[in-house]
Amino acid sequence: MLAGIMLFSVNDANSKLLSGHYGLGEVLFLRYVMLLSAFLLARGIRPGFGGPLATRHPALQALRTCSMMVSAAGFFLGFRYIPLAEGYLFFFTAPLLTLIFASLMLGEKVAPAAWGWCLLGFGGVLLAVAPKLGGGAGGPWQGYAAVTVATIAFALNQTLNRKLRVEPGLVGVILWPSLLGLPLFGGLLGLAGWETPPAFDLFRMLANGLLAGGAVVCTAAAYRHADAAQLGPWGFAALPLSVALDIAIWGHHPDLAMLLGGVVVVFACLMSERARRQGLAQSMPGGKTWAPSAPSGSGVTARTAESGRLP
Known part of the structure; x- marks a missing residue:
């Protein structure tokens, strides 16, 4: 789990570095x-790798794919303007948004306490960014705006994953x-x-695919x-890792509002879950506990083979 989180964080940092010199379409x-x-190489070496190609839910698969495209594009554009840690703070609200989508789309009943923790989590984001928006910092x-749209798209993707559990892989x-990203980002x-990138930049762009897949x-x-x-709390390791990358690469130290907002968001997510x-x-009948076979919330832990956020 920690290896996956580290690969995603390095991928995001690499994308942020590239976003200052290259356009969205070219990099993605x-x-x-x-x-x-x-993927095709792995499937050639190991036939059947990744699961069956057929689907009984083409419309849902198409909607999930589109939500992934919006999420990937939104995070790429967002990291062009804001530090990694601030983008991750927005991303950690995805489990809270997933509760809303699950209630609206899946008809799930959400405990009133969970809604209260959702409001607190969004308040933590406002606490972190309000000084930058309302003060003189500009x-x-x-x-x-970009990471907000990306996070909403990712939360929608999470909800669709719940409906598509019958088609894992x-x-x-x-x-x-x-297959959608190639013509979309390679077209207009x-x-x-x-x-045309120099050899090293080309290597970094291609490496993003290996980092995301890995x-x-x-x-x-x-x-x-x-x-x-069990894995949920480990996902929040991405927040201190993103802070460390911000400091090491860009010399950007988080302010007090960012740190306090991060604590509030993480606490609210854990309590909401x-x-x-x-x-x-x-x-459940008889008061039995219910443990999902796939994540329905918990931030970065949702970036599994079933969630598919490819940042």
Whole structure:
């Protein structure tokens, strides 16, 4: 799990470095070139790798793929303007948004306490970014807007994963997004402002595909040995890691508001998940507890082979 989190964080840092020199279409196009190539190579070496190609839910698979595209593009654009840690703070609200989507789309009953923790979590984000937006610092609102859209798209993706549990495997989260991403980001988005990169930059763009694919495989392996409740808290290791990368690469130190907001968001997410699970346990006959086979919340832990956030 920690290896997967580290790979995702390095991927995001690499994307942030690239975003200052290259356009969205070019970077994501080359990422999906490598990701698709690696997947096809693995499937060639090990036939059947990633699961069956057929699907009984093409519309849901298409919607999930589109939500992944929006999420990937939003985080790439957002990290162009804001530090990694601030982007991750927004991302950690995805489990809270997932509760809303699950209630609206899946008809799930959410404990009142969970809604209260959701409000507290969003308050933590406001605590972290309000000084930058309302004060004299002139906060990068474009970055906040981009990661907000990306986080909403990811939460939608999480909800769709719940509906598509009957079709596990990597095909839906690597193959289909790659096949859509190639023409989407390699078309008008890629051609507009395409800049031929030097060899090292080309290597870094292609490496993003391996980093993202490796992270998905690592987190998928983690869920073969432990359930979401056990792995959930480990996902928040991405926040201090992102702070360390911000300091080491860009010399950006988090301010007090950011640190306090991060504590509030992480605490609210953990308590919201606890309240949700307690509510589900009470609703089961005989008071039996209910443990999901796949994550329904808990931040970065949701970046599994079933969630498919490829940042």
